Amino acid sequence: MALVARRTRCGGEAPVLLCSGALIAPDVVLTAAHCLAIFGEAGPYEVFLGAQLLPEPGPGGRFVRVTRAVAHPDYVPATHAWDAALLRLAVPVTDVVPFRLPGAGDAPVAPGEVVRAVGYGDTKDATRPAGQRRQGPLQVTGVSGSAFHAGPAPAMTCVGDSGGPVLGGPAGSEVLQGLTVSGDVACRTEAVQVRVDALADFLRPFLAQAPPPAPTAPLPRDALCRETCASDADCPSGLLCVSAGDAPARCLLPALQAGTYGAACTEDSACGTQGMCARLEVDGDAACRCFTPCEATVDPSTPGDEKPGEKGGCDTSAGDLGATLAVLLGLFWRQSHRRIPGGRFRA
Numbered sequence: 335m336a337l338v339a340r341r342t343r344c345g346g347e348a349p350v351l352l353c354s355g356a357l358i359a360p361d362v363v364l365t366a367a368h369c370l371a372i373f374g375e376a377g378p379y380e381v382f383l384g385a386q387l388l389p390e391p392g393p394g395g396r397f398v399r400v401t402r403a404v405a406h407p408d409y410v411p412a413t414h415a416w417d418a419a420l421l422r423l424a425v426p427v428t429d430v431v432p433f434r435l436p437g438a439g440d441a442p443v444a445p446g447e448v449v450r451a452v453g454y455g456d457t458k459d460a461t462r463p464a465g466q467r468r469q470g471p472l473q474v475t476g477v478s479g480s481a482f483h484a485g486p487a488p489a490m491t492c493v494g495d496s497g498g499p500v501l502g503g504p505a506g507s508e509v510l511q512g513l514t515v516s517g518d519v520a521c522r523t524e525a526v527q528v529r530v531d532a533l534a535d536f537l538r539p540f541l542a543q544a545p546p547p548a549p550t551a552p553l554p555r556d557a558l559c560r561e562t563c564a565s566d567a568d569c570p571s572g573l574l575c576v577s578a579g580d581a582p583a584r585c586l587l588p589a590l591q592a593g594t595y596g597a598a599c600t601e602d603s604a605c606g607t608q609g610m611c612a613r614l615e616v617d618g619d620a621a622c623r624c625f626t627p628c629e630a631t632v633d634p635s636t637p638g639d640e641k642p643g644e645k646g647g648c649d650t651s652a653g654d655l656g657a658t659l660a661v662l663l664g665l666f667w668r669q670s671h672r673r674i675p676g677g678r679f680r681a
Contacts, residue, residue, distance in 0.1 A: 340378035344611040344622035354453035354498030360426035365497030367405035367419040378588035388465025397616040399424040417515040433510040436531040455494025492521035555595040559628035593627040
């Protein structure tokens with residue numbers, strides 16, 4: 335799987351690759367903890383299943399929303415010790431077989447063993463950019479209690495492969511031996527992996543947890559400017575309950591201010607001059623809906639034209655760069671107000 339930042343707009347928004355990941359249960363993905371460094375544990379994420387993520391998702395690829403992210407409690411960013419994180423998916427993946435975790439009968443990874451790394455990261459060939467799922471062999475060069483090192487055989491992991499699976503064992507009975515976390519800057523001589531068999535105490539409780547129940551009576555999507563929330567369970571699916579400063583908590587889509595969600599749409603033009611087509615869910619017939627902010631700019635040339643509760647709409651004239659910056663700034667700002675805890679990056 336690929337870990338991506340959650341997409342906000344419908345139509346024309348390229349996915350932002352953060353890392354790779356490994357499906358270890360129908361609704362659980364294992365990745366690297368440093369992959370959460372930008373947005374934190376409370377950040378908005380999706381995972382992508384498919385062979386091609388970039389430059390655009392290929393045929394058969396699909397996204398699944400992440401509802402929870404947890405980094406290993408002993409993770410040390412400076413050294414990549416215990417550099418692991420778990421993601422809970424909004425819906426289980428039923429048509430992909432999860433990787434097999436190491437068991438008591440599996441031999442631990444050993445020096446000299448050839449392993450197989452998988453990821454969506456960079457290559458040494460500029461004509462083959464990141465965003466394609468690739469694989470290749472590495473040879474284990476050293477093993478410690480919680481990690482192992484590997485060198486080219488002849489493949490190597492690189493930027494974008496972090497969190498991706500490293501598999502060992504006989505063909506047809508491979509086991510998830512490690513996940514990529516670091517390496518040399520040039521991606522030529524050293525790859526560092528966290529040992530999955532050393533993560534048992536971290537994995538077991540998370541895998542045993544039942545996913546939270548779906549909201550039974552969420553707030554109406556068209557009343558979110560009037561209604562406050564106490565928790566995410568109060569919000570329609572896909573929205574989070576966020577408090578901005580001293581203002582009451584509202585149900586928000588990450589990177590957008592408070593607003594209402596109306597009719598289904600496919601592009602901004604369907605939402606009028608004061609709206610935009612926002613991605614409320616990752617897929618489905620009603621995934622994209624017209625968003626109107628609670629407070630928005632008013633055309634100063636026509637004062638008094640606005641109606642109660644309609645103080646204009648959002649400006650959708652900004653280019654892709656502007657939209658991306660707005661997303662990032664909104665994420666950084668909201669993460670601190672939601673008050674959910676959160677070296678070298680080989681993201």
